Amino acid sequence: MTKTKNKTDELVFLPLGGSNEIGMNLNAYGFGPEGDKKWIVVDVGVTFAGEEGIPGVDLILPDPEFLETNKDDILAIVLTHAHEDHIGAMGWLWPRFPAPVYATPFTAHLLRDKLRERGIERKVPLHEVPLKHRFQIGPFDIEYVTLTHSIAEPNGLAIHTPLGTVMHTGDWKIDIDPLIGEQTDSARIRQIGDDGVLAMVCDSTNVFSEGEAGSEAGVRDGLFEAIAEQKGKVAVACFASNVARILSTVEAATAAGRSVSLIGRSMLRITGAAKAVGLLQDATFIEPEMARHLPDDKVLYLCTGSQGEPRAALARIAEGSHPFVTLGRGDTCLFSSREIPGNERAILELQNKLAMRGVNIITGKDRHIHVSGHPCRDELRAMYEMVRPQIAIPTHGEQRHLMEHAKFALSLQVPEALAVKNGDMIRLAPGPAAVIDEVPNGRLLVDGDAIIASDSETIRDRIRLSEHGYVMVSIAIDAKGRIKAGPDVRARGLSERNGSPAEGRLEQLADAAEEAFNRLKPDQRMDEEAAEGFVMRAVRKACDRIFGKRPIVDVVVMTI
Template sequence: MNNSQEPNQTNKEQSLQKKGYRPRRSKAKVPQRNRNIGNGYSNGKPTVSFIPLGGVGEVGKNMSVIEYGDDIIVIDAGVKFPGEELLGIDLVIPDISYLVQRVDKIRGIFLTHGHEDHIGALPFVLKQIQVPVYGTKLTLGLVKNKLTEHGLIREAQLHEITADDVVNAGPFQVEFFRVNHSIPDGIGIAIRTPVGLIVHSGDFKLDQTPVDDKVLEFNKLARYGDEGVMLFICDSTNVERQGYTPSERTVGDTFRAVFAKTDSRIIIATFASNVHRIQQVINTAAEFNRKVAVVGRSMVTVVDVSQQLGYLSIPKGMLIELEEVDKLPDHQVTIITTGSQGEPMAALTRMATNNHRQIAIRQGDTVVISATPIPGNEKLVSRTIDNLFRIGADVVYKEVANVHVSGHAAQQEIKLMLNFLRPRYVIPFHGEYRHQATFAKLAQTMGIPDERCIRCNIGERVELNMENAMITGTVDSGSIMVDGIGVGDVGNIVLRDRHHLAHDGVVIAVVTINKEDGTILAGPDLVSRGFVFVREAGDLLGEAKSRVRDALNQKTGKTTEWSILKNLIRDTLNEYFYQKTKRRPIVLPIIMEI
């Protein structure tokens, strides 16, 4: 790769280079959009495509495609948890139509770590495409549980890798490097392609004192930078935060302070996947001679898998069953639970409302919520904290103590990665558009021009060759909603109706007519749900019945055509209800013939 400076280099870039930053240079063009969809070659030059199917312009649903000719590799297959606007939806997964149509080209799915937003969609993906899956020991341990639940474990092609392994996948040579995150066994990925090196950071932070003493592999990053990085795909979740993300060990200091001054039961809620946090709770409980009980299905699963695979070290006899909690003195009990996000059915939420079958919060209990609310969950968390205080618990949360640190890199850590890798192009992922925009400004301070920070959308194809990068088109992509056992059967029309029902309610109008001449034999009877309370709105509904009856009686020709009669009922009620209430409930006419 060419290391020479461009003739038109700005004074600002020259100044930055004098300070030690030396980005790789090329005669790169500004990323642009055109209609040419590359298939390995563009204008006679070998071309590699990067296609995000999720994880850009959003937080969650991470899935990326790297394609060269007839070969494809995929990085991650995650879910996104629904916001309040997605009424009744359980999960959101990527649309993988593009992959299903090219399943014979896929050489493997490579997983960066075991969080739901990176592995949660895998069972749904593997039901459609049977391809090899590569991941570290803990990541695959969590994946195996998921695939077993979905009945897919027998057919799954799971391959365990370490940070020292190299996988040859068609024309791609895939290497891995260890990163720090809020779950053990996280990796970044370096992919040697026919047009250059692509580095994917995975979710990362630079923790100089990690709980497992395994620091990020800076030596590999330096080697990649010297080799020359064509494209760096970088975690941008915390790009708005200045400085550095604190070490996970700082939370352990808070735990010790809480345990040291507490003689009551201690209940700690955290993310089930944060194995390092759980380890610190166990270490602190052991230091203060406490037993530990685990509550919540996902928490029990992660603790079991992590302990079996050697990622959790638990002294013999420390773990107890929930039935044993009430048999011990309060000062010997610690409970680790789910529910740090105030989820309605999570263990802590049910405890806070006295609805848990086995554990009830008592006055004097100390509850530590060791997490920061995910955007959108603030009200749920606040309600849980309020309920705990009402019961008489002492609650420790982020506003009053250092009970949580992020697993994502802040600005100085991102700068350090850019300095190590010196990429020609960067693509921020794992962030909304504001994160992408902030990342671009940060990259400019590091000597990377704005045109080389590619802010792409889901489904856009970014083509790279040895000279330039450009957005050349789009592929089939989007979001698939999972509702119960239904996958993709809930779309915009169903969601629109759910919103309509939630805001305005429904009125059912039942009419019985003579099959021969269409005269009314009974009704109309009106049933209201979520619109008005029948007993308090007798006059409103009584007048509505009269108007429907008059409209039907005045209908000339005495038609028995159902569609005409239904539209007449619907229009009459819609007009009347809006006139009287300024609301438009969903009107469902039901016509019975005799």
């Protein structure tokens, strides 16, 4: 039972990631009077840098500043499922707002790997709970509700409070034959709706798509047909997290007389987790070293890298640099995955490289070998008919998705619908739903083993280096401030112009540096920091005149 409500209590929802974008989900619910709320966090995900123009950065995290500030009032972190955009930031961000973590077995297994990589596995109180589990923590009575999605054990959360129940869907669709796991628990969802739902926070990914996403059973049939037709080697690229798709591929390969080899770390990690929790028990795989000795029509490679990731297995195969796998004329690669927005160019480049090797490319546009894991409009309509919330809060989408979802919810007779953005604190009760505050929000970048701000000087310098290049000037002076050696000028990333080689024009930069230094008074020359700054500004202007660029310029003045 939830605690008795007080007159000053309010229930709020706070998205810090995943609203105004697809991915990087980080949400929080607060209950209590103003200034004294208790919180639960739902999902702590990442997004990938992709084509966002951030040199040297692969992972992007939501900024948890608000949660850090209120960390003593966070009662729990509850994870809906194991996709990277829902758990991928846990290893990086948990130390900033430490709290007990709740997850179902498959999610917990994969999470332990992430925590182990960051060296904090033993520090995190991780509670592995069964499907359909219900538990009380502070004013929150939290219930796991079984849904279907493109990963094992996807869950919605029914969050019961003294001011009403919130249905937080996480990622979902309605799949009548998911192959792995149970069907959507429609009976329980409808019962929750009968009991009364204050608000539903709901997936918006496919709100522009009519109809239904489709079932994994249909994809299974498509894979059986497509794989059976091939004569040479076959590679199937899919999301490693889609255990049902892996199972379908294995069964299709077996029916075609092919052995399956897993290619890519994520494939090994996910299949290991699936077997550990009782999934994929009958699936068998062979090592890549053994697979390369089989006849071409007896092998199938199950690969990571469907999004064109440069270091993934399929990219190395396309480059011809994989140690065990080669694909060429007469072979086929099936892309059993969707194109994540922003990855289109990378995927096309990958497919072109494979095509240049003579590999036949089959995608979901050619054959029925992929379905989305997110609800289309018919499924959204069905969910709203079951839940019947008073308030619709679209999430997991860009702004246009959220606005369309809010409009769609109103057309389904939902009394209130709000299209919000990261950082908006929404009061759900009491009174009408409204944005009552905006808290700090944004993005952090994983740079090697460090977390840095997205507007840090490090990133600004990298972008400038990539766009404008780099110049180094060194000058040696004597004790009276006279030049004894140099200026010596070195440059990187400056191109030819008007047929004149960059290296041949560096003398002009050296002349500009010497002229600037000689304009300084004797006492200014002996102030190395001031002299370096003066020469740097002169060389930068000269670069603009000579190269049409304003590179990063470093100047070193040394007394010898």
